[in-house]
Amino acid sequence: MSxxxxxxxxxEEQPPPGHPPVENADVNSSxxxxxxxxxxxxxxxxxxxxxxxxxxxxxxxxxxxxQAPAASSEPASWATATPEEFKDHFxxxxxxxxxxxxxxKDKAHIASILMGYxxxxxxELAVIGDDVQLMQGTGNPHILAKIKAGETxxxxxxxxxxxxxxAAHKVGESGRVVGIDLAMNEVxxxxxxxxxxxxxxxxxxxxxxxAPPMADASVDCVISNGGFCLVxxxxxxxxxxxxxxxxGGRFSIxxxxxxxxxxxxxxxPSCMVVFMPLRTVEEMLSKIGFVDIVIDxxxxxxxxxEDAKAKSEKPIDDDGAKITxxxxxxxxxxLKNMDMNEFFARxxxxxxxx
Ligand SMILES: C[S@@+](CC[C@H](N)C(=O)[O-])C[C@H]1O[C@@H](n2cnc3c(N)ncnc32)[C@H](O)[C@@H]1O
Numbered sequence: 001m002s003x004x005x006x007x008x009x010x011x012e013e014q015p016p017p018g019h020p021p022v023e024n025a026d027v028n029s030s031x032x033x034x035x036x037x038x039x040x041x042x043x044x045x046x047x048x049x050x051x052x053x054x055x056x057x058x059x060x061x062x063x064x065x066x067q068a069p070a071a072s073s074e075p076a077s078w079a080t081a082t083p084e085e086f087k088d089h090f091x092x093x094x095x096x097x098x099x100x101x102x103x104x105k106d107k108a109h110i111a112s113i114l115m116g117y118x119x120x121x122x123x124e125l126a127v128i129g130d131d132v133q134l135m136q137g138t139g140n141p142h143i144l145a146k147i148k149a150g151e152t153x154x155x156x157x158x159x160x161x162x163x164x165x166x167a168a169h170k171v172g173e174s175g176r177v178v179g180i181d182l183a184m185n186e187v188x189x190x191x192x193x194x195x196x197x198x199x200x201x202x203x204x205x206x207x208x209x210x211a212p213p214m215a216d217a218s219v220d221c222v223i224s225n226g227g228f229c230l231v232x233x234x235x236x237x238x239x240x241x242x243x244x245x246x247x248g249g250r251f252s253i254x255x256x257x258x259x260x261x262x263x264x265x266x267x268x269p270s271c272m273v274v275f276m277p278l279r280t281v282e283e284m285l286s287k288i289g290f291v292d293i294v295i296d297x298x299x300x301x302x303x304x305x306e307d308a309k310a311k312s313e314k315p316i317d318d319d320g321a322k323i324t325x326x327x328x329x330x331x332x333x334x335l336k337n338m339d340m341n342e343f344f345a346r347x348x349x350x351x352x353x354x
Pocket of ligand 1: 087090091094095134135136137138156157158159160161162163180181182183186207208209210224225226227228230231232
């Protein structure tokens with residue numbers, strides 16, 4: 001251990017007068033005795049471990065070596081975080097991620113196999129095209145949504161706009177699609193894609209799923225793919241869906257839910273804390289007034305990429321890529337050996353407004 005010649009104590013907040021600048025010190029070789037050098041070493045270590053964005057919970061491909069930066073603000077424990085803290089955190093995480101979309105041919109290949117496994121049709125995949133590699137969803141809301149020509153559709157947590165573009169194709173020139181997302185960078189990226197695609201029947205708005213900028217009874221169908229899961233107050237968000245739907249309208253959302261109580265002695269990541277318990281969904285929807293409730297758990301595995309690969313008729317060369325959850329975050333190291341299927345399930349939820 002190197003001794004610091006400028007002071008002997010280990011608890012000083014500030015380096016003593018005459019202490020050389022520590023910011024660029026080489027702290028890699030051994031643990032320095034100097035508390036200021038130790039702080040620099042700890043910060044460098046934390047930065048190198050913070051390799052993945054905080055909460056894109058399903059589809060991080062291990063092959064992405066240079067990851068998006070982590071969200072900057074994390075409370076000491078998500079178990080006691082406020083709705084605003086969750087939203088602020090997700091906004092920063094997705095804003096950061098949209099600056100690093102990591103488009104590669106390999107990723108496009110893997111993503112299209114994955115989306116085929118999730119039930120996207122050939123026609124839908126053709127509409128999505130190269131944007132397939134920007135997919136961040138957890139399932140396929142279109143299967144139950146059955147969007148028709150001329151309808152008004154809202155996509156909650158629209159991200160880069162992939163499902164909104166599929167919906168825009170289905171509603172045609174006489175219909176309209178609005179994507180709503182909390183992350184400005186994702187909204188801007190989706191707007192840019194809209195103009196590249198020369199679409200006139202879709203627009204994207206900055207907004208919160210808990211307070212969507214849509215008039216009462218103005219929407220035929222609400223879809224969401226991976227966005228609704230992240231809302232802290234699910235009942236409020238479902239009430240807002242009810243409010244904006246026309247009578248006879250419906251919603252179809254793909255989201256991850258929790259199937260087991262999380263051990264409160266462990267420090268779970270934000271997204272996992274905020275997932276709604278699957279057992280509460282039906283009652284919550286009935287109370288609000290929804291009817292024809294369907295909770296489809298037929299394709300709910302959390303190891304979706306491994307499953308897709310196993311089912312693929314052609315061998316897939318993914319060069320060891322696999323979907324990981326919070327890999328590389330030392331704070332969540334305990335997740336590494338956990339079976340996510342024991343705790344979480346991806347589901348598709350459908351219900352109608354009478
Ligand atoms: C997992 S991504 C899914 C994106 C997109 N639906 C897709 O399938 O590619 C979740 C998205 O939800 C957005 N989001 C999270 N919480 C939100 C909220 N309260 N209101 C609006 N959008 C939200 C995030 O910014 C992010 O774009």
